[in-house]
Amino acid sequence: MAIVPQHKHHFGNESLIFMQNQQPxxxxxxxxLQTQRSDMLEIIKFGQPARPTMTFSEWSAADAFTALTQRYSDHLYRNHPDAIREAKPVQSxxxxxxxxxxxxxxxxxxLLGVRAPDCAPQxxxxxxxxxGHPCAFWLxxxxxxxxxxxxAHxxxxxxxxxxxxxxxNGIAQHGDINARLIWNNMGFSFSWFLGELKxxxxxxxxxxLEQALFFTSHLLDGSDNPLYRTMLPRNGLMVRRSCCQRYRIPDVDQCGNCTLNPA
Incomplete structure (x- = not known):
């Protein structure tokens, strides 16, 4: 795939720029979000949490993470108490x-705002x-x-x-799932939402962005790009490279675009 040259970021119209610069x-x-995707306001909140939340350092600690994923496993296997549980697909x-x-x-x-939030986990x-699974975020x-x-890049x-x-790394450190599987799943999320933003x-x-995310082996600082080749072009479409393993859980179907489906 040809490399696309960098282009100047497009931030929208001047009135939006002025408005954003004058607001908190x-x-x-x-x-x-209210204007463009109001449904997301149920997922991400701004300011101080009004409901119980956990910081990254709290939920990624061994005891807390084990408790959360155990609750999620109990939910997924609730109708199959005698089934052998697999931690890898649950954590996936x-x-x-x-x-x-x-x-x-x-x-x-x-990608759409002039000013950018600090996205560090803290x-x-x-x-x-x-x-037990994540359901909302407080930024x-x-x-x-x-x-x-x-x-943008x-x-x-x-x-x-x-x-x-x-x-x-905070998820993978507990040993039941490897980071590569998480990145493969995330590659699909990136690719899907880029389509939503077209x-x-x-x-x-x-x-x-597609070139940088999926076809460039290194990040801008020279380190390995963990999303490299997590999505691949096939028959004019971008498809995921590997299965997310969800089918291994009882009553959970394969994804519609599962790599295990016959071509």
């Missing part, structure tokens, strides 16, 4: 809740469903001053290094 960042992010689905919910609003904030607290909307003048690269790598971003920006 939390208000600007709220209004952007658990991680899909985390990144599948959080990535879209963060991508919107970073600025994002997680609310957990009674079944302490601190501006990432260094990101204001970065282009640079901002997403910053998200990968600042938030995604530490959180993936009417809001210039085509050259979409192509540049």
């Amino acid at each position: 960042l939390a208000d600007a992010l709220y209004e952007m 689905l658990w991680a899909q809740w985390y990144f599948g919910l959080l990535l879209p609003p963060l991508m919107m904030a970073l 600025h994002i607290q997680v609310e957990f469903h009674e079944n 302490n909307a601190q501006e990432d001053e260094d990101a204001r003048y970065l282009n 640079q901002r997403i690269d910053r998200l990968i290094q600042q938030h995604l790598i530490p959180v993936v 009417n809001q971003l210039e085509e050259t920006v979409i192509l540049q």
Whole structure:
């Protein structure tokens, strides 16, 4: 696939730029989502949590993570008490809740806004469903001053290094799931939501991000790109490279685009 040259970031119309620059960042992010994807306001909140949440250092600790994933496993296997439980597919689905919910609003904030929130894990607290999986996020909307003048590729690269790598490692450190499977699942989330943004971003920006995420082996600092080749072109479509393992859980169907399905 041809490499797409970098293009200047497109931030929207001038009135939006002026409005965002005059508001607290939390208000600007709220209004952007309210206008464009109001459903996401059930997933991501701005300001102080109103319900019980956990910080990254809290939920990724061994005792807390084990308790959360055990609750989720109890829920998934509730109708099959005698089945042999497998931690790997359970944690694969658990991680899909985390990144599948959080990535879209963060991508919107970073790709459509003039000002960017600091996405470091310490600025994002997680609310957990009674079944143990992530269900909402509370963003302490601190501006990432260094990101204001970065282009789309640079901002997403910053998200990968600042938030995604530490959180993936925080999940994988417990030993039941490898980081590669989490990144393969996340590649699909990135690819899907880039498709959702095709009417809001210039085509050259979409192509540049696809090139950087899936066809470039290194991040901007020269370190390995964990999303490299997690999505592959096939018959004119981008398809996931490997199965997420969810089919191994009773009563959980394969994904519609599962790699195990006959071609």
